[in-house]
Amino acid sequence: MKLLHLIATTRGEQSRTLSISKEFLHTLKEKHPHIEVDELDLSTIELPPVLDSTVKAKYLLMMGGELDDQGQKSWKEVSDLAEHFISYDLFLITAPMWNFSIPYTLKHYIDVIMQAGILFNFTANGPEGFAKYEQMVCITSRGSDYSPGSPMHQLDHQEPYLRAIFGFAGIEDIHFVHAQPLDMAPDLAQAALEKAKEEARQMVDKLTITAEV
Numbered sequence: 165m166k167l168l169h170l171i172a173t174t175r176g177e178q179s180r181t182l183s184i185s186k187e188f189l190h191t192l193k194e195k196h197p198h199i200e201v202d203e204l205d206l207s208t209i210e211l212p213p214v215l216d217s218t219v220k221a222k223y224l225l226m227m228g229g230e231l232d233d234q235g236q237k238s239w240k241e242v243s244d245l246a247e248h249f250i251s252y253d254l255f256l257i258t259a260p261m262w263n264f265s266i267p268y269t270l271k272h273y274i275d276v277i278m279q280a281g282i283l284f285n286f287t288a289n290g291p292e293g294f295a296k297y298e299q300m301v302c303i304t305s306r307g308s309d310y311s312p313g314s315p316m317h318q319l320d321h322q323e324p325y326l327r328a329i330f331g332f333a334g335i336e337d338i339h340f341v342h343a344q345p346l347d348m349a350p351d352l353a354q355a356a357l358e359k360a361k362e363e364a365r366q367m368v369d370k371l372t373i374t375a376e377v
C-alpha cells in the first residue's frame with residue numbers, strides 16, 4: 165500500500181500539526197513497515213497556476229474540443245498531478261485551520277487535481293467518485309476550539325469541506341484528529357496536543373491496511 169502525505173502547513177519543524185502527523189506516521193510504520201510513504205509539501209512544490217490556459221483546456225475538453233500545443237501542455241501538468249493523487253491507497257492531510265477552513269496551498273492543490281475523468285465522472289445517476297476504496301486521515305490544529313457543542317462549532321468549515329470535496333472524489337472513509345484550542349492558553353495547548361497525538365497513534369488501528377506491498 166502507498167500513502168501520500170499532503171503537508172499544508174507553512175511552518176516546517178515548528179508546526180504543531182506536523183508534530184501530530186509524525187506520531188501517526190511513526191506508529192503506522194512501526195505496525196505496517198511495508199507501507200510506502202511519499203510526501204508533497206504544498207508550500208514548497210510549484211503547482212501549476214489554475215489560470216487562463218488551464219481553465220480553457222478544461223472547458224475545451226468538456227465540450228469535446230481539441231487542444232492546441234499550449235492547451236496540451238497545461239492539461240498535462242494538471243492531469244499528471246491528478247493521476248499521481250489517484251495512484252495512492254491512503255492519504256494523510258496535515259492542515260492547520262486557516263480562516264475557518266484550509267490553507268490556500270491545499271485549496272490550490274485541490275483545484276488542480278479535481279478533474280472530471282480522473283477523480284470523478286458525471287453519470288446518469290449523478291456524480292461518481294473514482295477513489296472509492298481509498299482511505300484518508302486528516303490531522304488539523306486550530307487556535308480556538310470548534311468541538312461539537314462549543315460556540316465556535318458552526319464556524320468549522322474545514323472538516324465539512326474536506327469531507328465534501330474528497331467524498332466527491334469517492335473517499336468516504338475519512339478520519340479526523342483535531343488539536344484544539346492551541347492558541348488560547350499554554351496549559352490548554354499542551355493538553356490538547358498530547359490528546360491529539362494519542363488519538364493519532366490510535367488512528368492507525370482504525371484503518372484497513374492490507375499486507376500487499
Ligand SMILES: Cc1cc2nc3c(=O)[nH]c(=O)nc-3n(C[C@H](O)[C@H](O)[C@H](O)COP(=O)(O)O)c2cc1C
Nearest residue numbers: 173179180181260261262263264305306307308346
Ligand atoms: C493565516 C492564519 C489563519 C488562521 N485562522 C485561524 C482560524 O480561522 N481559526 C483558528 O482557530 N485558528 C486560526 N489560525 C491559528 C492556527 O490554526 C493554529 O495556530 C494552528 O495550530 C497552527 O498550526 P501549525 O503549528 O501547524 O502551523 C490561523 C493561523 C494563520 C497563520
